[in-house]
Amino acid sequence: MRGFSTNAIHAGQEPDPSTGDVITPIHVSSTFAQDGVGGLRSGYEYSRSANPTRTALQECLAALEGGRHAVAFGSGMGASDVLMRVLLKPGDHVVIPHDAYGGTFRLVDKVLALWGVEYTPVDLADIGALRAALRPTTRVVWCETPTNPLLGIADIAAVADVSRTAGARLVVDNTFASPYLQQPLALGADVVLHSTTKYVGGHSDVVGGALVTGDDELADAIRFTQNSVGSVPGPFDAWLTLRGVKTLAVRMERHSDNAERIAELLAAHPAVTRVYYPGLAEHPGHEIAAKQMRRFGGMVSFTVAGGRDAALRVCAATEIFTLAESLGGVESLIEHPGAMTHASVAGSALEVPDDLVRLSVGIEDVEDLAEDLRQALSAADR
Template identity: 80%
Template sequence: MQGFSTRAIHAGQEPDPATGAVTVPIHPSSTFAQDGVGGLRGGYEYSRSANPTRTALQECLAALEGGRHAYAFGSGMGASDVLLRVLLKPGDHLVIPHDAYGGTFRLVDKVLTQWGVEYSTADLGDLDALRSVIRPTTKAIWCETPTNPLLGIADIAALAQAAHAHHATLVVDNTFASPYLQSPLALGADVVLHSTTKYVGGHSDVVGGALICDDDALAERIGTLQNSVGSVPGPFDAWLTLRGAKTLAVRMERHSDNAERVVEMLSAHPAVAKVLYPGLPEHPGHEVAAKQMRRFGGMVSFLVEGGKEAALKVCASTKLFTLAESLGGVESLIEHPHQMTHASVAGSALEVPDSLVRLSVGIEDVEDLLEDLRQALEA
């Protein structure tokens, strides 16, 4: 198999046969001429069903995750919705992380339960905790590793064994790690999910999602439902995501470099109560992360001494770290999960600490980032 960056730059992206263009064209057409009834040119008839630019992105994503099938969506939540409806029916049971992403929790708790799906939460870093909530009706285990925003780690290979022993499907949300840092399919996962809005796109200029799998029957069901409900990205969105994927490897190396320096500074700062980062030896998931990840990534969370008000003050005091939701772009972001990305879990068992601050460490000059955080912590 070719190296990661070679696949990122070339998979699905051969020069255009008509013009020799080395960049995949944007195909904005909604419909395609047919050579007689049913005579499709290249398999394209209508862009909800398939579009050449989207096909190029899907081939690239499949190659990056080491899968045979990939489907691109209009958002990560659109991908999540389609996958959950493919895997579950009324009366089925789902397991999600005890610190799941707020949007995932909202979709499960507010939408799927109205359809008759039941769910439990568990610390997926603890196999005994997982086994304690599995039921005969459990059809899927939904894993994030690292988790958002507490940076918890789950052992993908061990989860795959546990899931398959109960005839359940293991889904891994690989958004925080990206395909560069972690390969869930190779570790036994059945489906990989991405919010491609984040590290894959990488420039905070496009919203998208993706599902990647190896199983032909599962892939056909995903494709059929996606086409039926129309949860697809436009061709320009697909093109932007594909452009971002080309530089994923070099960006993830810089994100990781900068995050490690930020963690080092935060760990020694008296205004910081605790740093959450899987690269720290004291992190409970450190050994597993070191085994299944290339590096530890660009996401860092920390608890501020002084509680909620102190955390809010830090978030309001940075100048280079922009106060904003989302993550994975070239620019550094800071947010207060309790009132921002994870407000939807407030009052539930998944509620996050109100002294928690989450950083998406960008690729700026790291000394500038360190100085910005220092002055915010001391403001």
């Protein structure tokens, strides 16, 4: 059985048989010649349905997550939308995390709810609360672990057991962990979701998404719906993502190294009131994260003494951390979730603290990152 980095570099990426290309080519053709009506020369007919560059990416992602099938999308939300269409119908019920990603909440609350889908936000770290939230109509349990932006941890195996008993599918958004740090299918999940824009691509230069599953029928339904609605990535996007994934293992090790140091710095800083990072022993999900994750990842959130205004001043004062949405790139980013990535949950049960700051800790020299945060916190305290 091949190791993770070997699969990242080679799965789905054998040298091109006709040219010997070591790197997967970018197949830009929108259509493919047929040898007679219905006689597909290469197995491809039209790039909305399938494209060789996209196939290479999908085979690689399936290998990394330990699934039989992967389907790549034009964005993580495109993947979420197609999966919801496949798994839910009007009148069905879905459980979502009580601090779900703002885009996921918006899709469920503002789009699917109009279609007759009902939902309940639940702290998935509380198995009793999950059981209490389930209904006869529950078809999907949608899990993030770690969550965005509060870095909550759910026990995937336990959530899978409860979901299965209730007849619901378990979907795990594995964006924050990446396949290198965590493999939910092996723990009982039915489907794994990625915004490949983030750690999988890793360079803040391409938007994409993916679904991975071991269920043949479900994979067929996902492909059919994707082709029907056209939520596909272009070949260059697939190629950029495939290029990024080759270095995923080494990047995640450095992200984790740096984030652990930054979390410790923040936990000891007098201007910081709370740090959210599963690598800290005091994090309530630390033991579960240590059990189901290889490392603790590159995302750190914290709250600041002085409230919202102080948090905004910290975000404005950094020099190496760039004020920007998104995450998972080689460069460090800082943002205010309440006003940026999670503005869509304002006024709802999922509203995030207004003194919260979220960091995507990059792979720069960690002492430079630490000094940048020290001076930003000092500036905010003036």
